[in-house]
Amino acid sequence: MYEGYRDYVPGRLRYVIDTILSRRFGNLDQMSGMLKNLMEGNDYYCLCWDFNSYMDAQKRVDECYKDQAKWNTMSILSTARSGKFSTDRTIKEYAEKIW
Numbered sequence: 001m002y003e004g005y006r007d008y009v010p011g012r013l014r015y016v017i018d019t020i021l022s023r024r025f026g027n028l029d030q031m032s033g034m035l036k037n038l039m040e041g042n043d044y045y046c047l048c049w050d051f052n053s054y055m056d057a058q059k060r061v062d063e064c065y066k067d068q069a070k071w072n073t074m075s076i077l078s079t080a081r082s083g084k085f086s087t088d089r090t091i092k093e094y095a096e097k098i099w
Helices: 010-023 032-039 047-066 069-079 085-099
Strands: none
Touching: 010 032, 010 047, 047 069
16 A cells, blocks of 8 residues: 555545644544544545545435435335345355355
């Protein structure tokens, strides 16, 4: 993974991190290291790369939620279409087929 400062930290996320690091919201004992790591390029989980697409998806969710009938239909169909998925079944199949 690339070492050093990353220019890919999106502007909205950079603003949020800078605001938090300014101590505007209080004590940073547990967060400052993590936030500085993100800004310095130690983004192991690629949070910065995914931030804009996450925000775009969240905006679509927010818009959909405004239409309660559509939201209810989507929620019910999502649950109904999940089928036989379960973590137990998935782990069992993984153990049988992969290992």
